[in-house]
Amino acid sequence: MFSKAYSATIHGIDGLIVSVEADISEGLPIFDMVGYLGSEVKEARERVRVALKNSGFRLPPKRITVNLSPADIRKEGTVFDLAVAIAILAAFGRIPDENLKDILIIGELSLDGSIRKVNGVLPIVYSAQQQGFAKCIVPKENAKEGAVVGNIEVYGVSSLKEVVALLNKEIDIAPEYVDIIKIFKTNQEEDELDFSEVAGQKAAKRAIEIAVSGMHNLLMIGPPGSGKTMLAKRIPTIMPELSFDESLEISKIYSIAGLLDQEGLILKRPFRAPHHTITTSALVGGGHNPKPGEVSLAHLGVLFLDELPEFHKKTIEVLRQPLEDKTVTISRLNASFRFPAGVMLVAAMNPCNCGFYPDRNRCNCSINEVKRYLNRISQPLLDRFDLCIEALPVKYQDLDRKMEEESSEEIRRRIHGARAMQIERYRGQNILFNSQLSPRSIKNYCNLDNKEKKLLEQACDKMNLSARAYHRILKVARTIADLDQSELINCKHISEAICYRSLDQKYWGD
Ligand SMILES: Nc1ncnc2c1ncn2[C@@H]1O[C@H](COP(=O)(O)OP(=O)(O)OP(=O)(O)O)[C@@H](O)[C@H]1O
Ligand SMILES: [Mg+2]
Ligand SMILES: [Zn+2]
Incomplete structure (x- = not known):
């Protein structure tokens, strides 16, 4: 049982697509994460495990291995949490694999399964759009900055449960929309200084x-x-x-x-x-x-x-x-x-x-x-x-x-x-x-x-x-x-x- 989700990180000022692979095998119930990880990413393991449990996803005791690639880039931060949880659920058969194909997923997980905002959403969504992704799932608070990019559907989400329901097409969320022309116009208003x-x-x-x-x-x-x-x-x-x-x-x-x-x-x-x-x-x-x-x-x-x-x-x-x-x-x-x-x-x-x-x-x-x-x-x-x-x-x-x-x-x-x-x-x-x-x-x-x-x-x-x-x-x-x-x-x-x-x-x- 193997599944793959897509996430991204920031390199300089550009987004860099990272694939998150999860494998489930028989053996001792150990959760391993590999792929040149910084310390915050290593801690993702605990956040994901507890967030899954607290969101009501009971998983059978199996051996879980998650790999983040490309391997030569050091992964930092908490931005992969959500994609890791999703890849694991997909590997357990809770989400069809094909539903993850052209979606980029980013967000930090809290222990209760809610999703926290992260930095760098705008350049990440921009890179996703450039590389042909059709959709992005981002923390609700970051949805506007993601939607600014255009030509890619951006969904703001607030909990792991909601994301799973969305990916399983059990619920409908409207993609975020930003009226660029309007916000540019309102900005033309007078400056206070002259x-x-x-x-x-x-x-x-x-x-x-x-x-x-x-x-x-x-x-x-x-x-x-x-x-x-x-x-x-x-x-x-x-x-x-x-x-x-x-x-x-x-x-x-x-x-x-x-x-x-x-x-x-x-x-x-x-x-x-x-x-x-x-x-x-x-x-x-x-x-x-x-x-x-x-x-x-x-x-x-x-x-x-x-x-x-x-x-x-x-x-x-x-x-x-x-x-x-x-x-x-x-x-x-x-x-x-x-x-x-x-x-x-x-x-x-x-x-x-x-x-x-x-x-x-x-x-x-x-x-x-x-x-x-x-x-x-x-x-x-x-x-x-x-x-x-x-x-x-x-x-x-x-x-x-x-x-x-x-x-x-x-x-x-x-x-x-x-x-x-x-x-x-x-x-x-x-x-x-x-x-x-x-x-x-x-x-x-x-x-x-x-x-x-x-x-x-x-x-x-x-x-x-x-x-x-x-x-x-x-x-x-x-x-x-x-x-x-x-x-x-x-x-x-x-x-x-x-x-x-x-x-x-x-x-x-x-
Ligand atoms: N040419 C000017 N027209 C109108 N107000 C002025 C002018 N020059 C100075 N002022 C007034 O004097 C105040 C002090 O100016 P400002 O703080 O820009 O000086 P500064 O050259 O930066 O001084 P400092 O070297 O102490 O930082 C301004 O807030 C403004 O009220
Ligand atoms: Mg001065
Ligand atoms: Zn002097």
């Missing part, structure tokens, strides 16, 4: 507009209360609306992290602002059974590191690689896991401990203290920021003055134009934004005439800039030209781009 609330700050707003247009990383330096945090929080309001595919991509990551709410989809661009006490693994991902970190939870949105120098130096240095590659790779003994990390990094900081350097009327820090504070940010990390701006406090008279400030909507419209230029230019190139240009593609797409070349070379000589800085200026100039709807990069574009490099000279230069 750039029109920020008085003045013209220069900072301009730099933010450029940064968002080309997905450039941005660093803001300024004294306390100058509005750095306020500005950063409004960045998602000028980013393009999420497409369904983007929403799905982000939602998969949240599903694995167990952070999807009842809606089943993330509908807004992420804005993640982890506190500076965060650990390395919480920031970039990790753990025994690797989970995505903040840099992945911010994928396709903004990762905001407020008070940058307060972060553990080691923690932020670990970010350097993911920022460059747009993915996080975590290596474990037998496998390596990849999580997406396509973020726009925005950081804010004070220039010194008291916050008011270089205003000598208010800052008493010695030059050495200032240097030590600034040097918490290493040069290579500093190099990751394409734009560096100073946020200066707005005078209270200006705050009072009822000036008409531009709304996020208006800024977003211009950004849309710059994005359209990039989409057109990089069609079929695997490049989405100017910030992603490699040194070689910079040569192709950021051509300069002699006059422009000379201007940039002179600036680099004068400011003693590295090759990396040179490339960053070119990429930013490309974005500024795109905002201008100009295929040519002219001197005006170059000079503005140079300005965004000159600030790190002011603070970090000798």
